[in-house]
Amino acid sequence: MTTCQECNCEISIDEKTIKIGDVVVCSACGAEHEIISIDPLELELIEEEK
Numbered sequence: 001m002t003t004c005q006e007c008n009c010e011i012s013i014d015e016k017t018i019k020i021g022d023v024v025v026c027s028a029c030g031a032e033h034e035i036i037s038i039d040p041l042e043l044e045l046i047e048e049e050k
């Protein structure tokens with residue numbers, strides 16, 4: 001479990017199946033985060049260029 005950096009809601013992540021470089025999407029706001037570290041779990045918000 002981690003926290004969305006955009007809306008601060010919780011994002012559920014199965015730490016057994018993720019790998020560095022995977023992208024997880026916040027179910028609440030749709031923000032995409034890239035996995036940059038597994039242990040400890042760290043996500044980086046992907047800023048969409050428009």
Ligand SMILES: [Zn+2]
Nearest residue numbers: 004007026029
């Ligand atoms: Zn969010």
